[in-house]
Amino acid sequence: MKRKYVNGLIFLVLTIGIVFFFDEVSDIINKIKQDQTKKLELWAKSVKAIIRSENSAEIAFIFDEIISGIDFPVILTTDKDEPITFKNIDLSGMKSFSDTTAQLKIRVADMKTKYSPVKIELESMVQYLYYDDSYYVVRLKQAPIAVVIFSILYVILIYWSLSTVRKSEQDRLWVGIAKETAHQLGTPLSALMGWVELLYNPLNELKPENKRMILDSMKLDIERLNIVSTRFSKIGTPERKTKENLYELIATALDYFKRRFSNTPNPISFRLEGSSSVFVMINKELFVWVIENLIKNAIDAMDKAEKQIEISVQASGRYAVLSVKDNGKGIVGRNKKKIFTAGFTTKKTGWGLGLALVKRIVELNHKGKAQP
Structure with missing residues (x-):
């Protein structure tokens, strides 16, 4: 119950x-769409202003402050939906003008199904502004x-x-x-x-x-x-494994922690030793998570001013042995069988899930063995 x-x-x-x-x-999406509509209306007014204006400074202001502020796909067309100009559309793969025009017409047709265009009525013509989501x-x-x-x-x-x-x-x-x-x-x-x-x-x-x-x-x-x-x-799902250099994988993870704790009042000394040519078949994303959890657990376990973490990588027959040691107070004998149990923790804060996930990933996903 x-x-x-x-x-x-x-x-x-x-x-x-x-x-x-x-x-x-x-x-959030609705607010962004409202912002897009306002920008399009400003563009429509700007087009009219550019046509009517003979002031070069005014035209430059319109281009710099209004049209350049458009950050979503826009196509300006004639009343027959023939493209005139566009903005924020990648056409780098087009080899000719006809290819560019054809692609723009396809985008216009697609935009038409999503949003109603903004109509620009000029003295002798009508133009349309089609747009899409940013x-x-x-x-x-x-x-x-x-x-x-x-x-x-x-x-x-x-x-x-x-x-x-x-x-x-x-x-x-x-x-x-x-x-x-x-x-x-x-x-x-x-x-x-x-x-x-x-x-x-x-x-x-x-x-x-x-x-x-x-x-x-x-x-x-x-x-x-x-x-x-x-x-x-x-976690717990069959994933394709890749051949990875375990030493290099750990070195990359250590670089992150070194940067993170380099400017702390009590910096941590990290040392990686052992064989640099140990290759293993692993799920890289999950195993990086294992390494991070082991290092975080070691950091949390130390209460000395000078904190040291040593990681060793060795090959033992068909297996790779990864060892993480710190200079903390160690694990009480009665807790050694509990540390991989979900929910068990000796810290005042935390949920006791880190080492449980380590054991699960190592043993279930990689058929290995996790032990204190």
């Missing part, structure tokens, strides 16, 4: 979270689909996990993975929401270079979300 309540609560929270996410994304609107539209897929995979993973462990471990795993997922997704999602709020705050008059910096940061956060979803989706 208790497990049913836990399952129902997690399903309810997950459902509410998805609905809220869909609503937020839809609201790159970020397209990505935001894809985000709910990715969330649904990730949620489905997440539920499948949880169900499969609970069917293979004891009841006490099942309850801990539910809570642990739910919290770990929230923690892993929370940082990039919070950052994305902050960037979006900054972009749409009417009080912020951002310079182009600042906008570019924000968009680049948003891209990094989206990539981090993709890494998190990829890692969780691959």
Whole structure:
């Protein structure tokens, strides 16, 4: 009965979270579309102003401040839908003018099915502005689909996990993975929401270079979300393995931690030793996660001012042996059998999921052995 309540609560929270996410994304998309429409109306007025104006400074201002601000695909056509000019459409692969025109006509036909064009009525002619979604609107539209897929995979993973462990471990795993997922997704999602709020705050008059910096940061956060979803989706599923140099893989992971802790009051000493030519068949994304969790666990276990972590890579017959040591206080004997149990932790904070995931990935996905 208790497990049913836990399952129902997690399903309810997950459902509410998805609905809220869909609503937020839809609201953001609508705001961006409204902004696009306003920019198009300004462009239409600008075209009229350019035709009527004889002031070169005024024309330059219109091009620099209005038309150059368009950041989504736009095509200006005649009343017969013949392309006149365009912006933000990649036609680098076109070899001739006729190919370019043909491709633009295809895009016009596609744009016509999505949005009504903006009509520009001039004294002797009529022109139309056709437009499409910007790159970020397209990505935001894809985000709910990715969330649904990730949620489905997440539920499948949880169900499969609970069917293979004891009841006490099942309850801990539910809570642990739910919290770990929230923690892993929370940082990039919070950052994305902050960037979006900054972009749409009417009080912020951002310079182009600042906008570019924000968009680049948003891209990094989206990539981090993709890494998190990829890692969780691959746990316990048959994945194609590739031949990797274990030593180089660990060295790359250590470079990240060295940069991260280089400017801390008590820097950490990292040392990698052993054979640099040990090759293994692994799922790279999951095994990098294993390495990160082992290093994070070692860092958390040390309470000395001078922290040291030693990682050794050796070949032993058909197997590779990866050893991680730190100069912390060590593991109490009675806890050695518990450290890989989901939910077990000796820290004041944390959910005891890191080493449980290490054991699962090493033993289930790679048929290896994880031991203290």
